[in-house]
Amino acid sequence: MADKITSRSEDYSQWYIDLVRSAKLADYADVKGCMVIRPNGYAIWEKMQAALDRMFKETGHVNAYFPLFIPESFIAKEAEHIEGFAPECAVVTHGGGQELAEKLYVRPTSETIIWSSYKKWIQSYRDLPLLINQWANVVRWEMRTRLFLRTTEFLWQEGHTAHATHEEAQEEVLRMINVYKTFAEEYMALPVILGKKSDSEKFAGALETFCIEAMMQDGKALQAGTSHDLGQNFAKAFDCKFQTHEKTLEYVWATSWGVSTRLIGALIMAHSDDRGLVLPPRLATRQVVIIPILKGDKESVLHHADNIAAALTKAGISAFVDSSEQNSPGWKFAEYELQGIPLRLELGPRDIKNGMCVVARRDTLEKTEIALDDRLVMSINEILNDIQQDMFDAALRFRQERTVQVNNYDDFKVAVEKGFVIAHWDGTVETEAKIKEETKATIRVLPQEDDYCDTYGINEPGTCIYSGKPSARKVVFAKAY
Amino acid sequence: MADKITSRSEDYSQWYIDLVRSAKLADYADVKGCMVIRPNGYAIWEKMQAALDRMFKETGHVNAYFPLFIPESFIAKEAEHIEGFAPECAVVTHGGGQELAEKLYVRPTSETIIWSSYKKWIQSYRDLPLLINQWANVVRWEMRTRLFLRTTEFLWQEGHTAHATHEEAQEEVLRMINVYKTFAEEYMALPVILGKKSDSEKFAGALETFCIEAMMQDGKALQAGTSHDLGQNFAKAFDCKFQTHEKTLEYVWATSWGVSTRLIGALIMAHSDDRGLVLPPRLATRQVVIIPILKGDKESVLHHADNIAAALTKAGISAFVDSSEQNSPGWKFAEYELQGIPLRLELGPRDIKNGMCVVARRDTLEKTEIALDDRLVMSINEILNDIQQDMFDAALRFRQERTVQVNNYDDFKVAVEKGFVIAHWDGTVETEAKIKEETKATIRVLPQEDDYCDTYGINEPGTCIYSGKPSARKVVFAKAY
Numbered sequence: 032m033a034d035k036i037t038s039r040s041e042d043y044s045q046w047y048i049d050l051v052r053s054a055k056l057a058d059y060a061d062v063k064g065c066m067v068i069r070p071n072g073y074a075i076w077e078k079m080q081a082a083l084d085r086m087f088k089e090t091g092h093v094n095a096y097f098p099l100f101i102p103e104s105f106i107a108k109e110a111e112h113i114e115g116f117a118p119e120c121a122v123v124t125h126g127g128g129q130e131l132a133e134k135l136y137v138r139p140t141s142e143t144i145i146w147s148s149y150k151k152w153i154q155s156y157r158d159l160p161l162l163i164n165q166w167a168n169v170v171r172w173e174m175r176t177r178l179f180l181r182t183t184e185f186l187w188q189e190g191h192t193a194h195a196t197h198e199e200a201q202e203e204v205l206r207m208i209n210v211y212k213t214f215a216e217e218y219m220a221l222p223v224i225l226g227k228k229s230d231s232e233k234f235a236g237a238l239e240t241f242c243i244e245a246m247m248q249d250g251k252a253l254q255a256g257t258s259h260d261l262g263q264n265f266a267k268a269f270d271c272k273f274q275t276h277e278k279t280l281e282y283v284w285a286t287s288w289g290v291s292t293r294l295i296g297a298l299i300m301a302h303s304d305d306r307g308l309v310l311p312p313r314l315a316t317r318q319v320v321i322i323p324i325l326k327g328d329k330e331s332v333l334h335h336a337d338n339i340a341a342a343l344t345k346a347g348i349s350a351f352v353d354s355s356e357q358n359s360p361g362w363k364f365a366e367y368e369l370q371g372i373p374l375r376l377e378l379g380p381r382d383i384k385n386g387m388c389v390v391a392r393r394d395t396l397e398k399t400e401i402a403l404d405d406r407l408v409m410s411i412n413e414i415l416n417d418i419q420q421d422m423f424d425a426a427l428r429f430r431q432e433r434t435v436q437v438n439n440y441d442d443f444k445v446a447v448e449k450g451f452v453i454a455h456w457d458g459t460v461e462t463e464a465k466i467k468e469e470t471k472a473t474i475r476v477l478p479q480e481d482d483y484c485d486t487y488g489i490n491e492p493g494t495c496i497y498s499g500k501p502s503a504r505k506v507v508f509a510k511a512y
Numbered sequence: 513m514a515d516k517i518t519s520r521s522e523d524y525s526q527w528y529i530d531l532v533r534s535a536k537l538a539d540y541a542d543v544k545g546c547m548v549i550r551p552n553g554y555a556i557w558e559k560m561q562a563a564l565d566r567m568f569k570e571t572g573h574v575n576a577y578f579p580l581f582i583p584e585s586f587i588a589k590e591a592e593h594i595e596g597f598a599p600e601c602a603v604v605t606h607g608g609g610q611e612l613a614e615k616l617y618v619r620p621t622s623e624t625i626i627w628s629s630y631k632k633w634i635q636s637y638r639d640l641p642l643l644i645n646q647w648a649n650v651v652r653w654e655m656r657t658r659l660f661l662r663t664t665e666f667l668w669q670e671g672h673t674a675h676a677t678h679e680e681a682q683e684e685v686l687r688m689i690n691v692y693k694t695f696a697e698e699y700m701a702l703p704v705i706l707g708k709k710s711d712s713e714k715f716a717g718a719l720e721t722f723c724i725e726a727m728m729q730d731g732k733a734l735q736a737g738t739s740h741d742l743g744q745n746f747a748k749a750f751d752c753k754f755q756t757h758e759k760t761l762e763y764v765w766a767t768s769w770g771v772s773t774r775l776i777g778a779l780i781m782a783h784s785d786d787r788g789l790v791l792p793p794r795l796a797t798r799q800v801v802i803i804p805i806l807k808g809d810k811e812s813v814l815h816h817a818d819n820i821a822a823a824l825t826k827a828g829i830s831a832f833v834d835s836s837e838q839n840s841p842g843w844k845f846a847e848y849e850l851q852g853i854p855l856r857l858e859l860g861p862r863d864i865k866n867g868m869c870v871v872a873r874r875d876t877l878e879k880t881e882i883a884l885d886d887r888l889v890m891s892i893n894e895i896l897n898d899i900q901q902d903m904f905d906a907a908l909r910f911r912q913e914r915t916v917q918v919n920n921y922d923d924f925k926v927a928v929e930k931g932f933v934i935a936h937w938d939g940t941v942e943t944e945a946k947i948k949e950e951t952k953a954t955i956r957v958l959p960q961e962d963d964y965c966d967t968y969g970i971n972e973p974g975t976c977i978y979s980g981k982p983s984a985r986k987v988v989f990a991k992a993y
Contacts, residue, residue, distance in 0.1 A: 061586070061628045062616065065579035070644060073576045095554045098546035099618075099649055099665050100602070105542070118609050121581070123618065125603040126664075127653030135543065137580075137604065137618070147542045163551060168580055168649065172608030183607070184580050 036369075038305045043249045047300060048178065054308045054369050056295070057178045064173045064183030068292065071370065072179070074316040075295050076186065080166065082218050082313075083188065083290070086210050092162045092190060097144050099168075100135040105143040108268040112142065115235025119171045121183070137170040142236065142265050142287055145191045150271040153193060153283055159273060160203070161193040169291075179296030180253075180512050187291035193283045195273065197262070200284035204260045207288040208241040211256035219294065220311040220422035221245050221301050222430055223255055224483055224507060226476035231460050234287075238262040244475045244507065246430040247300040250450035252475045252509035255297050258288035296512070301426055302394070308371030309394050311422050312415040319343055319350040319411060320372045322363050324379030336378050339407065346408045348415065368393060373418050374411065394418050394425075436487060436505070440496050443508070447472040451509045453487045455502035457495035466497055472508045517850075519786045524730045528781060529659065535789045535850050537776070538659045545654045545664030549773065552851065553660070555797040556776050557667065561647065563699050563794075564669065564771065567691050573643045573671060578625050580649075581616035586624040589749040593623065596716025600652045602664070618651040623717065623746050623768055626672045631752040634674060634764055640754060641684070642674040650772075660777030661734075661993050668772035674764045676754065678743070681765035685741045688769040689722040692737035700775065701792040701903035702726050702782050703911055704736055705964055705988060707957035712941050715768075719743040725956045725988065727911040728781040731931035733956045733990035736778050739769035777993070782907055783875070789852030790875050792903050793896040800824055800831040800892060801853045803844050805860030817859050820888065827889045829896065849874060854899050855892065875899050875906075917968060917986070921977050924989070928953040932990045934968045936983035938976035947978055953989045 036053055037045040051057050056072035059065075068076065084094075100123060107113045116139045123135040138144065145163075152158060166188045173183045190207060194200040208225060215221045223243035233240035237259040245255045263282040266272070272280045302309040312318050323329075323336040336352045343350035353363050360377070367375055375391040382388040383403065391398045392414065401410045433450030437443045446452045447470055456462060456474065467473050478489050487505065495502045517534055518526040532538050537553035540546075549557065565575075581604060588594045597620045604616040619625065626644075633639060647669045654664045671688060675681040689706060696702045704724035714721035718740035726736045744763040747753070753761045783790040793799050804810075804817040817833045824831035834844050841858070848856055856872040863869040864884065872879045873895065882891045914931030918924045927933045928951055937943060937955065948954050959970050968986065976983045 058629065058632070060579045060625070062579045062581050062583060062625070065581060067579065067629050068577040070574035070576045074574070076577075077575060093551035093555070094558060095551045096549040096557075096667060098541045098543045098548065099651065100543050100546060102543060120607075121604045121616070122606040123602045124605045126601075127655065128599050135602070144541070144543070148539065148548050151539070170580065174608065186577060 036305060036307065039248065046305070050299060050303055050307055051178045054371065056299070056308070059176075059178070064176050066176070066178050066182045066184075068186070072295060075298065075310070075314055076292055078314045078316060079214075079218070079294060080188075083210075083214055084166075086214060087164050087188075087190065090206060090210060092164045092192075094165065095163045096165055096167070097141050097148065099138055101138050101141075101144045103134045103136060105147060106136055108143060109236045109264055111264075112236035116140065116171075119173075121170045121172060138167070139169055139171045140287075140289075141165065141167070141169075141189055142191065142261070142285075143268070146265040146269040146271060146285070149191075149193055149283070150269045153271060153273050155274045156195050156276050159193055159195045159283070160199065162190075162203075163192065164188055164190045177296075177512075179292055179299070185292050187289050189287060189289040192286045193266075193271075194286070195275065195281075195284070197284050200286050201260055203286045204239070204241055204258045204288070207286070208243060208256065208258040211258070211288075211290060212243050214290075215243055215245065215255050216423060218311065218313045219298050219301070220419055220426060221255065221297065222423060222427040224476050224478050225480050226478040226507075228257075229463060229474045229477065229506070231463055232474060234259045236261060236264050238264070241479075242476055244509075245297055245301060246426075246433060246451060246509075247297070247512065248429070249300075250433045250448075250509070252451065252511040253293070253297045253300065254475070254511065255294060256288070256290040259286060261285035261287060300512075302422055303371070306365070306396075307369030309422070310371035310373060312373045312419050315349070315371065315373050317349050317351055317372055318415060319348060319374045319376060320363075320367045321350060321352045321376045321378060322360055322367075323352065323354055324360055324377060324382075325354075325356060327380040332378060332380055332383065335383050335403075339376065339378070339403075342408050343411060346412065348408070348411060364391075374414060376411075390414065392418055394422050434487075437496060443496050444470055447508055447510065451475070451507050453489070453505050453507055454496045455493040455504075456506045457498045457500040457502050459498070462495060462497045466508070472510050475507045475509050475511060477504070477506050517786060517788065520729065527786070531780060531784055531788055532659045535852065537780070537789070540657075540659070545657050547657070547659050547663045547665075549667070553776060556779065556791070556795055557773055559795045559797060560695075560699070560775060561669075564691075564695055565647075567695060568645050568669075568671065571687060571691060573645045573673075575646065576644045577646055577648070578622050578629065580619055582619050582622075582625045584615045584617060586628060587617055589624060590717045590745055592745075593717035593749075597621065597652075600654075602651045602653060619648070620650055620652045621768075621770075622646065622648070622650075622670055623672065623742070623766075624749070627746040627750040627752060627766070630672075630674055630764070631750045634752060634754050636755045637676050637757050640674055640676045640764070641680065643671075643684075644673065645669055645671045658777075658993075660773055660780070666773050668770050670768060670770040673767045674747075674752075675767070676756065676762075676765070678765050681743075681767050682741055684767045685720070685722055685739045685769070688767070689724060689737065689739040692739070692769075692771060693724050695771075696724055696726065696736050697904060699792065699794045700779050700782070701900055701907060702736065702778065703904060703908040705957050705959055706961050707959040707988075709738075710944060710955045710958065710987070712944055713955060715740045717742060717745050719745070722960075723957055725990075726778055726782060727907075727914060727932060727990075728778070728993065729910070730781075731914045731929075731990070733932065733988075733992040734774070734778045734781065735956070735992065736775060737769070737771040740767060742766035742768060781993075783903055784852070787846070787877075788850030790903070791852035791854060793854045793900050796830070796852065796854050798830050798832055798853055799896060800829060800855045800857060801844075801848045802831060802833045802857045802859060803841055803848075804833065804835055805841055805858060805863075806835075806837060808861040813859060813861055813864065816864050816884075820857065820859070820884075823889050824892060827893065829889070829892060845872075855895060857892075871895065873899055875903050915968075918977060924977050925951055928989055928991065932956070932988050934970070934986050934988055935977045936974040936985075937987045938979045938981040938983050940979070943976060943978045947989070953991050956988045956990050956992060958985070958987050
């Protein structure tokens, strides 16, 4: 049962750690910087994987698996790439009892090892496009860790595609960042801003990085997915050319895109409360818990509870009965609130007699009575759909309330402590670096979608809040995880 | 399209390599000892994972994820374990640009890192049993590699369970080796012998190892899954005790069990032929290929082909049409035979007119005519079921034909070049070692199932074929992958 969870208002960081550990989602491992993803946490990842994997396959991708180890010379082939990743790698120097002739890096990302294979597989335009995804673990050394959000090892998927033209690669980059947006919004109930990264925030080795950014309950940003236009950088590094339809030789165009177990952290921080986890129904392995109130005719209550669970299961709703007698109903209420089961159904002898029962929503904690008749399954299905939609709406409202536009740096410094700040930027790396140094806020995203841009006048020219120089557009600043 | 595949009779090892590469199942990576699992190969693994994962969950297990890195001191905690695994580990000595204070081993298996968590999670009998599985990559240094069968890195699942009593742990060990047997026989169409390993072949750190052993087409054995009774060895190494119902403190009992991407190698070597891969329908991502013969009224042929594919898909049979005009039907026949699609349906204008079409089974290469009417889906479903069953029957017949019983060492040496040899053994490590040294054959399994034991008189006492000493039972010897 739950240890006490610190409240969000008291200490948001501690609340997060308490929640993750009380709900048994993850645990620090006895290896510096690493985590154990416990069954309750891994179940969320499995739901995420299933939905994403289906979406990847529907967009024509297949899965494969490439080696964990990358020879040092491979990482070194793309200049920006080695500069970005080498300092944070784990390095294998011995294998099978021998010192190795060449050091092996544990993959921090797989562009180089994958393009060394693509070079062998791609000869002609007939071999393109190549649309491959990999589910894997990656390692990036971290000194200051936070469960799910920043750990030395984490799980992710990385898509790596090869194309005959830049245009086609660019379409792929946008297609996949939109898949991520759909997933975030429709499954995670998490509204995101889709756009580009500034040059200093983009992937090491990319021409351009697209991202989706979400707001957490403390107003900070969390990058929830990225999709990179790699141009011909990796094809050139690995000398990967193809024969075009016109018999000329050209370098292949590349993209890569990924999301990770960070998303579990995002899910928790966006929706959960002081009682514990709040899960959107579409990512809950168990959607409905039925708690029988075991007074009077226990047999009859259990029989009814089992029947309801069976009817829900048959309708594709994941339901279970907790009929254990060692714990009280009150204990169970608290336990399943902690675990984030979206809906609780309470069923006692009186409810059965009256033909009504109480259901309690996890997201709003609201209780309502529903009829124990033929419409029960439909009613519960509707409530689950409402929860999914309401969680999204609440998160969107919260983001809107915590988003402000400012016209000067003093206002900026105050506002950026509370949420997203939309402000004019002169487009220079220098200004970006100064603002980061002075406020710890970074440019999260250059929004690209009409709706968002229109709402906040993103593409109106103006004056940079820091330098006073002309600015072609506004950008979104925030502190970030 | 296929490079030429060496025939099995000419060179079985080369046939295997040619097939794996021509069918694009896997490729050697540019990292010593490692492989790339290509999309065609990974699709088989995904089908295997889906079936096994469902079976694990049906037997009460949940998934989790533990760190890739294991501190050297952890591996050292169980004496037999470190002796068995340390020499074949990859070792990380540097991370984040610094030399590490303690070396990290890349997991060769996860007993130690998992039991360091179990110690924290288990206090009372109420916390037991703990039934956890992990899907992960593991690394065991290999000098001589063979795609899927022996590579430095491979993918697997490892179940790790904790129990209050030895009896319960032993039940789990048997439950899971039986899950593997069911999977091998019903999905892979691969008959297996279930039994125990001899002491010298058991897992480093186990009291007892159960296994399933299968015969490949060259008569060699392949271990297709293991399940270990770990006793209290790891609980003692990590000081993991629990309070019993009677308030006493006891060490926890452990099991572990696993199968790996080796199974893909087993699948290939058990069933495939000189034309390429032969896949059992239950592990084929694509079960039926429809090849339209594009003569005369092409539109009509394509329309019919699409309708058949749609009807099959609706019935849960995975079917697709290859309507490309750049390749001839003959080229397509060869290509999909290489890829192991279980059933090919050929459809031309004349077939449509006559209301009949030809289907060709991949396993037997047999062609039959079936009616293009309401019974089509049912007919195809029946043929797929027949293929699944016939592949199992053929493999079983082959194993029976290649299994001989011998009563003396001269006969043994001849027989063991061809297949499984059932012979009396005096039960000593010395005899086992001598036979291995002289013939390269090992004791694959001490069979445990009544059917098999009765057929071969396994439990009849006799005289050891090597030492002439008394023998309590016969065992199965073979050369092995």
